[in-house]
Amino acid sequence: MKKNIGNKFAFYPTPVIVAGAFVEGKPDFTLVAHIGIVSHDAAMISLNRSHYINGGIKERKALSVNVVDESWLSKAALAGSVSGRNADKSSLFEYSLGETGVPLIKEAKLAMECAVLDVYEIGGFENFVVKVVNTFAEESILTDQGDRPDYRKFKPVLFEMPGYTFLKTGETLGECKTFLKK
Numbered sequence: 001m002k003k004n005i006g007n008k009f010a011f012y013p014t015p016v017i018v019a020g021a022f023v024e025g026k027p028d029f030t031l032v033a034h035i036g037i038v039s040h041d042a043a044m045i046s047l048n049r050s051h052y053i054n055g056g057i058k059e060r061k062a063l064s065v066n067v068v069d070e071s072w073l074s075k076a077a078l079a080g081s082v083s084g085r086n087a088d089k090s091s092l093f094e095y096s097l098g099e100t101g102v103p104l105i106k107e108a109k110l111a112m113e114c115a116v117l118d119v120y121e122i123g124g125f126e127n128f129v130v131k132v133v134n135t136f137a138e139e140s141i142l143t144d145q146g147d148r149p150d151y152r153k154f155k156p157v158l159f160e161m162p163g164y165t166f167l168k169t170g171e172t173l174g175e176c177k178t179f180l181k182k
């Protein structure tokens, strides 16, 4: 029997990314778990408007989205525990520059540079609607064809807010078409 547990926000787990942008001439890196797809080619990155990184994203209308896996989770978590307003996070990661000038974290096996299309404000959050400009992936996490990430090889870290816990993606169940009824 199901129990009504109230209006609990049960959209978790969500993938964890580190957003990167230049703020006042230095890179800032911020952990973000509230991200989502809003169309076939747009996604939303939800940032509290008090965060230091927001100013840099708005100034350049771009940010990097560095997908976190277990290999660099501790450093990624650090980017979520201190604000660039109080501590310099610019040397936390080695980075390269994308064509939009955003810092792309070298440790991230999968990273996108994204352009901001719009900002939707709600409840103290600035929600950046973005499109992908370039995607950089380690060859070791790509399919045999080499044209897309293989999520059997690459396991993004996930986050669930109610238990404040990290998870990672699990086993592959099979291609969708094998589950679709005729």
Ligand SMILES: Cc1cc2nc3c(=O)[nH]c(=O)nc-3n(C[C@H](O)[C@H](O)[C@H](O)COP(=O)(O)O)c2cc1C
Binding pocket: 028, 029, 030, 031, 032, 033, 034, 035, 046, 047, 048, 050, 051, 052, 053, 054, 077, 079, 080, 081, 082, 083, 084, 085, 159
């Ligand atoms: C697991 C985890 C997930 C987080 N997810 C978000 C998020 O989705 N949105 C957000 O605004 N802040 C999120 N934060 C908080 C920011 O990462 C944190 O406040 C950071 O220090 C802000 O850095 P900044 O001021 O340099 O931008 C998260 C923190 C943790 C530890």
